[in-house]
Amino acid sequence: MLESYLRKRLENKKILTMTHMVMGYPSFEVSAELVDTMVAAGVDLMELQIPFSEPIADGPVILNANQRALATGATVAKCMDFAGRMADTHKIPFLLMSYSNILFQQGFGPFTRAMAVKNLAGAIVPDLPPEEGADYLREMGAHQLAPIFIFSPTTPGDRMTYLDSVARGFVYCVARRGVTGTDTEFSRSMDTYLARCRRHTRLPLAVGFGVTAKKDVDFLVDRADIAVIGTQTIRLMETKGMGAVGDFLTALT
Amino acid sequence: MNDNAYYGRYGGAFIPEILRATIKDLERIFDAARSDDTFWPEFSGLMSSYSCRPTPLTFAGNLTGHFSGARIYIKREDLNHTGAHKINNVMGQGLLTRRMGKNRVIAETGAGQHGVATATMAAKFGLDCTIYMSKTDVLRQRPNVFWMERLGARVIPVTSGSRTLKDAINEAMRDWSAHMDTTHYVLGTACGPHPFPAMVTYFQSIIGEEVRTQILKSENQLPSRIYACVGGGSNAMGIFSAFLADDSVELVGVEAGGKGLETGQHAARLCADGARAGVAQGYKTYFLQDADGQMKKTHSIAAGLDYVGVSPILSHLHDTRRVRFTAATDDDVIAAMELAMQKEGIIPALESAHAFALAFKEAPALSGDEIIVINQSGRGDKDIFTIADAFDDPKWKSFIIDHAAQYHA
Numbered sequence: 001m002l003e004s005y006l007r008k009r010l011e012n013k014k015i016l017t018m019t020h021m022v023m024g025y026p027s028f029e030v031s032a033e034l035v036d037t038m039v040a041a042g043v044d045l046m047e048l049q050i051p052f053s054e055p056i057a058d059g060p061v062i063l064n065a066n067q068r069a070l071a072t073g074a075t076v077a078k079c080m081d082f083a084g085r086m087a088d089t090h091k092i093p094f095l096l097m098s099y100s101n102i103l104f105q106q107g108f109g110p111f112t113r114a115m116a117v118k119n120l121a122g123a124i125v126p127d128l129p130p131e132e133g134a135d136y137l138r139e140m141g142a143h144q145l146a147p148i149f150i151f152s153p154t155t156p157g158d159r160m161t162y163l164d165s166v167a168r169g170f171v172y173c174v175a176r177r178g179v180t181g182t183d184t185e186f187s188r189s190m191d192t193y194l195a196r197c198r199r200h201t202r203l204p205l206a207v208g209f210g211v212t213a214k215k216d217v218d219f220l221v222d223r224a225d226i227a228v229i230g231t232q233t234i235r236l237m238e239t240k241g242m243g244a245v246g247d248f249l250t251a252l253t
Numbered sequence: 254m255n256d257n258a259y260y261g262r263y264g265g266a267f268i269p270e271i272l273r274a275t276i277k278d279l280e281r282i283f284d285a286a287r288s289d290d291t292f293w294p295e296f297s298g299l300m301s302s303y304s305c306r307p308t309p310l311t312f313a314g315n316l317t318g319h320f321s322g323a324r325i326y327i328k329r330e331d332l333n334h335t336g337a338h339k340i341n342n343v344m345g346q347g348l349l350t351r352r353m354g355k356n357r358v359i360a361e362t363g364a365g366q367h368g369v370a371t372a373t374m375a376a377k378f379g380l381d382c383t384i385y386m387s388k389t390d391v392l393r394q395r396p397n398v399f400w401m402e403r404l405g406a407r408v409i410p411v412t413s414g415s416r417t418l419k420d421a422i423n424e425a426m427r428d429w430s431a432h433m434d435t436t437h438y439v440l441g442t443a444c445g446p447h448p449f450p451a452m453v454t455y456f457q458s459i460i461g462e463e464v465r466t467q468i469l470k471s472e473n474q475l476p477s478r479i480y481a482c483v484g485g486g487s488n489a490m491g492i493f494s495a496f497l498a499d500d501s502v503e504l505v506g507v508e509a510g511g512k513g514l515e516t517g518q519h520a521a522r523l524c525a526d527g528a529r530a531g532v533a534q535g536y537k538t539y540f541l542q543d544a545d546g547q548m549k550k551t552h553s554i555a556a557g558l559d560y561v562g563v564s565p566i567l568s569h570l571h572d573t574r575r576v577r578f579t580a581a582t583d584d585d586v587i588a589a590m591e592l593a594m595q596k597e598g599i600i601p602a603l604e605s606a607h608a609f610a611l612a613f614k615e616a617p618a619l620s621g622d623e624i625i626v627i628n629q630s631g632r633g634d635k636d637i638f639t640i641a642d643a644f645d646d647p648k649w650k651s652f653i654i655d656h657a658a659q660y661h662a
Contacts, residue, residue, distance in 0.1 A: 052546070052547065053414065053415075053533075053547040053548040054414070054423055054533045054534060054548055055423075056269065056423050056426045056427065056430075056534065056535070057269040057271075057430070059427065060413075063413055067413065067414065076545045076546075099532075099533075100267050100532040100533075101531045101532045101533050101540075101546040102545065104530075104531060104532050104546065105531060105542070105544070105545060106546075126269045126270070127267045127268060127269055127532070127535070128267060129266070129267070129268065129270065129273065132265050132266065132267055149270075150269070150270040150271075151270065152269075152270045152271040152273075153271075154270075154271060154273070154274040154275070154433075155270060155273070156274065159273075163270075174270070177271060177430060177431045177432070177434075
């Protein structure tokens with residue numbers, strides 16, 4: 001399962017990297033190239049976002065990618081096919097990321113069944129807290145898929161314990177307040193926060209929201225298990241092209 | 254699942270983890286205020302000294318004579334300070350903001366009434382204020398943007414998504430996710446994650462409570478029907494909530510029929526087939542969406558009704574059939590507005606004119622001993638540019654042309 005894959009991988013690497021992309025942005029062809037580039041650069045797992053028209057947890061860069069993907073014809077069916085192809089082609093685990101309504105409209109049963117058939121490992125749904133997600137949790141469990149939950153700096157300890165009890169795979173710690181794609185200061189307060197996260201979960205810790213440089217990844221060594229690189233690769237692809245994405249990731253890992 | 258957060262199948266709190274603690278705090282502060290005996294008197298006292306409450310319930314004698322049907326009354330929320338019912342909710346949330354010790358408020362706005370009301374409250378309470386407004390609405394509601402800025406608010410035009418009210422809500426949520434320690438999000442309608450639908454309804458219920466007292470005093474009987482326009486649903490919930498237990502009172506919600514339901518260019522979620530249950534903007538309700546769950550574009554002549562979702566409380570009242578939902582088209586609305594102005598000398602907002610349009614259509618079929626009440630949620634002067642265009646008023650056009658020429662001089 002996802003957790004055991006991560007644990008095994010961590011035996012040989014001090015820190016793992018997870019990258020993110022919006023499927024169908026700027027096109028499915030480029031998305032496939034991007035996955036190839038990321039895997040070749042040595043990333044350990046990937047989250048593939050199914051675009052949604054109302055991505056409230058995302059900042060301007062990923063919001064724009066969602067809108068462009070939808071405007072150029074990305075559908076849930078095309079995204080599921082794409083994700084399945086990636087999982088068949090590459091050896092690393094792939095997670096889906098999207099918002100509640102995408103799963104709700106497909107039905108949690110059919111959605112998770114499709115995920116299982118396509119060999120996807122789990123899902124991150126930022127607007128689906130476990131309190132609202134009984135059906136989701138049941139279906140994810142039935143198909144041995146990992147529901148990833150999020151810790152934030154405002155999450156109290158008892159709630160972290162509760163989230164840990166329903167989470168599988170790893171816990172995703174957002175590094176700061178706000179949405180995706182703005183700067184985070186990797187500092188002493190972050191240190192305290194990550195130590196608090198660590199105390200409240202038995203699962204590996206991923207840290208996201210603001211990882212843009214090698215020094216950010218280095219900071220996370222021993223404090224977390226997975227560095228999440230999201231917005232920065234989209235920015236690089238938009239401004240400097242695919243080659244720059246590969247160089248950036250190779251330097252990080 | 255928090256049972257208090259649900260109305261039948263609708264409602265809930267589908268929010269990112271980062272906002273959870275803040276929403277929980279808000280719920281706690283709201284519950285404490287609601288059970289504090291001094292809070293409602295403080296709120297209604299503020300509304301009577303600052304915003305003309307209780308607002309009148311006007312008997313529309315000329316319209317009643319014109320239709321020779323039911324006796325028509327109009328609840329005059331247009332006479333509130335800032336010109337609409339929006340101020341009720343805003344002042345109430347302002348009092349909660351003070352209780353929370355926060356020094357900044359943010360809000361979304363469509364027609365601009367909620368933005369103006371929030372900017373007004375922020376000025377009075379000494380709070381920083383940022384308003385998110387879609388680019389489309391900034392362009393069509395320039396006078397309100399002018400007032401918000403003069404009142405000291407920062408108005409941020411939202412260019413993402415479909416550039417309507419929902420996109421302004423998304424941007425406000427994003428701001429809140431980053432600044433919740435100092436900032437309260439004054440959501441303007443009975444939508445969004447729990448406790449907003451309950452909280453906005455609570456403050457707006459002052460409308461219906463007054464109507465009940467007023468109609469019993471003047472007619473000694475309850476109305477047969479109450480008409481309210483439905484965007485997000487705050488004015489409708491405000492007037493309906495006092496009558497939910499009275500089966501003899503039919504409650505009618507009027508949605509934006511836009512260019513006609515058959516054209517697809519409308520914002521009718523409950524009276525047409527285009528919408529179904531979904532989750533967005535932090536709550537579950539009927540949304541106008543495609544098969545994948547992507548939100549559709551909406552259209553209405555009235556910026557305040559141009560919204561893709563609707564109060565989860567109204568979705569539930571739709572399913573239980575306690576409220577009847579119907580729509581008025583842009584053309585119906587202009588005609589109703591013209592008649593209200595000429596017969597009664599009142600100028601309803603384009604949003605409110607949707608309720609007038611349906612009431613006018615149905616009043617003749619009712620008998621003279623029946624009463625109907627129309628909620629005039631706001632005044633129409635804010636819509637002068639849109640209405641002047643709809644009437645194709647030549648004198649207005651030449652005024653604008655001459656006035657523009659002065660700027661070039």
